[in-house]
Amino acid sequence: MKRFALLLAAAAFALPALAAPKKIDASKSYIRFVSKQMNVPVEGKFKTIDGTVDFDPKKPEATKAEFEVDLGSIDMGTTEGETEAKRPLWFNVPQFPKGKFTVSSVKSTGPNKFEAAGALTIKGITQNITTSFTLNDAGSTRTVEGQFTLKRLQFKIGEKQWADTETVADDVLVKYRFVLPL
Amino acid sequence: MNYTERFTPTAIALHWIAAVLILGNLAWGLYMVSLEFSPAKLKYYSWHKWTGVTVFLLAAARLLWRLKHPAPALPAHMPQWESRAAHASHILLYVLFFAGPLTGWLFSSAGGFQTVYLGVLPIPDLLGKDRELADVLKVVHRSTVYALGGLIAVHAAAALKHHFIDRDDVLTRMLPFLKPRPPAPPPTVLPPTP
Numbered sequence: 001m002k003r004f005a006l007l008l009a010a011a012a013f014a015l016p017a018l019a020a021p022k023k024i025d026a027s028k029s030y031i032r033f034v035s036k037q038m039n040v041p042v043e044g045k046f047k048t049i050d051g052t053v054d055f056d057p058k059k060p061e062a063t064k065a066e067f068e069v070d071l072g073s074i075d076m077g078t079t080e081g082e083t084e085a086k087r088p089l090w091f092n093v094p095q096f097p098k099g100k101f102t103v104s105s106v107k108s109t110g111p112n113k114f115e116a117a118g119a120l121t122i123k124g125i126t127q128n129i130t131t132s133f134t135l136n137d138a139g140s141t142r143t144v145e146g147q148f149t150l151k152r153l154q155f156k157i158g159e160k161q162w163a164d165t166e167t168v169a170d171d172v173l174v175k176y177r178f179v180l181p182l
Numbered sequence: 183m184n185y186t187e188r189f190t191p192t193a194i195a196l197h198w199i200a201a202v203l204i205l206g207n208l209a210w211g212l213y214m215v216s217l218e219f220s221p222a223k224l225k226y227y228s229w230h231k232w233t234g235v236t237v238f239l240l241a242a243a244r245l246l247w248r249l250k251h252p253a254p255a256l257p258a259h260m261p262q263w264e265s266r267a268a269h270a271s272h273i274l275l276y277v278l279f280f281a282g283p284l285t286g287w288l289f290s291s292a293g294g295f296q297t298v299y300l301g302v303l304p305i306p307d308l309l310g311k312d313r314e315l316a317d318v319l320k321v322v323h324r325s326t327v328y329a330l331g332g333l334i335a336v337h338a339a340a341a342l343k344h345h346f347i348d349r350d351d352v353l354t355r356m357l358p359f360l361k362p363r364p365p366a367p368p369p370t371v372l373p374p375t376p
Contacts, residue, residue, distance in 0.1 A: 041296070077294030
């Protein structure tokens with residue numbers, strides 16, 4: 001009985017150590033985006049991001065990961081643009097302050113290359129997206145880098161007069177880097 | 183004798199095209215910054231930048247042309263301080279023709295918006311995105327183009343003064359259609375009235 005309790009205790013300690021979800025190091029991670037305004041690429045980023053990742057490159061199918069973006073932390077270089085981006089026609093930040101990405105599956109596509117599929121929720125709209133990323137383990141950190149193209153109109157990012165894709169293109173390239181402890 | 187040589191037709195054409203574009207772009211710039219943020223505003227900013235690039239190219243073309251075809255001499259009746267002021271203001275005008283578009287381009291780059299001439303020709307960014315620098319450059323660009331606008335007003339007032347007060351050919355020699363005044367006839371002596 002005593003031995004069983006000990007075993008249970010050991011298991012309780014050992015299990016989280018084996019598959020512990022890890023928080024991203026927000027100071028070294030980023031989520032950037034490139035939109036095209038009048039055919040001119042304009043880059044921006046979100047300053048406040050968070051994520052929890054449970055990922056084993058040997059068992060990618062068991063991945064669990066969730067990312068959250070504080071949409072109000074948008075940084076576009078100009079205050080005028082940021083004020084506009086938070087308004088109802090764009091992100092509607094007062095009503096939908098966070099964007100969320102929940103990974104549903106990850107598969108290996110090559111050495112240190114993977115493809116993730118998951119549900120992206122922005123402005124109360126959820127769409128399935130896929131994104132390919134690379135993995136780079138160095139020292140005590142793991143760096144995940146990738147990108148995907150988001151169709152902004154699928155999420156109603158830019159409604160009414162802003163739905164015009166001649167001024168702001170529908171395709172927005174999202175580039176991300178997540179740094180995790182190993 | 184007030185008659186002076188005219189500017190070349192090329193110089194006249196470039197002068198007036200530049201005048202229309204510069205004054206137009208000044209007014210356009212003032213108008214667009216007053217607008218609410220909208221897709222139209224983004225478009226208008228692009229047009230303003232394209233016009234600015236054109237103004238820069240025209241200024242370069244005019245400068246090159248002028249080096250090969252010197253401007254006709256100023257009328258001899260002008261006092262020395264006036265000719266000096268005229269030359270200085272023309273040099274300053276050219277400085278501002280270049281400074282206006284250049285500061286606008288730098289301001290745009292610092293704001294994170296590359297200038298793509300006519301939507302097809304990307305002009306490299308000299309500066310990276312830098313919000314504080316952009317705020318400074320905004321003031322620099324505005325001051326530069328206000329100075330340009332002010333100097334153009336002085337330039338135009340001086341041209342009108344030459345035409346209507348001094349009654350010389352300084353204005354007409356830059357006008358495409360008006361003929362220069364004929365040489366002043368010798369003063370006629372009226373016969374004494376009986």
